[in-house]
Amino acid sequence: MKLSIAAIAALLAPAVLAQTPLTDPSINTPVDVVECQPTDLTFGGTAPPFIISIIPGGQAGAAPLETLGTSSGPSLTWVANITAGTKVTFEIRDAQGRLGFSAIVTIQAGTSTACVGK
Template structure:
């Protein structure tokens, strides 16, 4: 009898948790600061995802900015290019058109405003390319023979 009660309680809790899980989801970031990177975490079962900035608390508002569009990632480093004091909400849209929102966020003043109003883009491939190129000395390019043939072929000058 005790096993049945425990099992039914666990089943009820599992269904309650499942009912509260949103798909897609986006976590409300903390410490969103002008001209600093804020790590956004999100996900769902129907990628790709689009993340946009809306006026705070206005789910039907006109987007202030598109942060990233068509990503399959579940994290994104967003350079906060908004003025301190901006009151915003982040929206996630999945491939099926389902929407979810963060709680409203007030942007905190940073030590710089040089990025405000700029369009910041980040792609993993460009970061990887810069990282790999910086590992290959310029004096080596054509003359070196890497341990794995063809490894740096696209970087040869």
């Protein structure tokens, strides 16, 4: 019995899809995060509302440095009130408790530090 390439692909597709990691919810990594400047965060998923937090860079499970609040998405603006040079990761938690993370971002120096810690 000969199977065509299309038939083999159709048979294997469920196995391949089962191994694909879920990216729901997801939060995009902002390009530039500058101290005391607004940063647009974009995110999404299938189970809103979402809780957006900032954690120490790359430390999934760490206590948040700041929780930005709850949103149904798809975006919010945050004024970067964390000291320049700090490495952070943006975390998203959906209504089902699932987590997603951005890549690590380093807060860049701005022209003002008046907002830091506020």
